[in-house]
Amino acid sequence: MYGEMNFSALAFIFMLGWYNQKNAGYIKGGSYPLAQRMVEKFLNLGGKISFRKKVEKIVVENNRAKGVILSDGETVNADYVIGTADGFDTIYKMLEGKYVNRKIDFAYKNWKPFTPLVQVSFGIDKQIPSEAPVIINVSKGLKIGRTILENGYSVMNYSYDPTMAPEGKTTIIMRFESPWKLWENLEEGEYKKEKNR
Incomplete structure (x- = not known):
């Protein structure tokens, strides 16, 4: 859309196919109502949300994520940890670079960002x-x-x-x-x- 030469046109073909199948589209009201419904469902299932908290580290035991350590020092244990930060911070900072292979390392050192x-x-x-x-x-x-x-x-x-x-x-x-x-x-x-x- 903005002339990025390294972006595959295949993505647009997929998108048009999804639109045609009614499997993708614009959400009236933007993404906020969708996110709000997810929040409500999560809270109704007994979940708890903490706002304005920054994750510094992902706690790993036996190669499995078991929780997170926040910037204020609090540790939050979890059955599952889903990383939503950018890849670099997740891989190299929160996981301290312990789970990097050659392909990941090559990508972050050599690929040109958009x-x-x-x-x-x-x-x-x-x-x-x-x-x-x-x-x-x-x-x-x-x-x-x-x-x-x-x-x-x-x-x-x-x-x-x-x-x-x-x-x-x-x-x-x-x-x-x-x-x-x-x-x-x-x-x-x-x-x-x-x-x-």
Whole structure:
């Protein structure tokens, strides 16, 4: 979608097939209602959720995950541990690099990451109907802030989903690729200035 040359077109073919089979699609209201139902089910089954807690380490006994140690030092025992952090932190930090094989090590040392995306979300005090929910502007050389676009940008108009904005208003989201080198060494003040530009 954004011109990533190392992304297989096969993913789009799968996606179109899933849409055709009614096995994939857009969830009205976004993913929040789905996540909320999962939370409710989990709590009804006796589960407990702790918010604003950071996992520092996964506790392993006999090569099986048995719990986690939080940043405040608390240990939480578990029958199952499901890692949802990024792979690098999970493998090299939380598991202390003890379960790395050559393929994983090669991937993290040699694979080039995707170009980061910048997302700008607008809440507009007006209804802006649109025939197309996604508009992609494919162009090279346009400048947004400090970013010179290589592949253009996309604009998503969520007017087709009444749950995304109050009546008479519109949510619009713009996304574009921005090289990491522009953001990597920005000081806090510079970062905020660039975001507010």
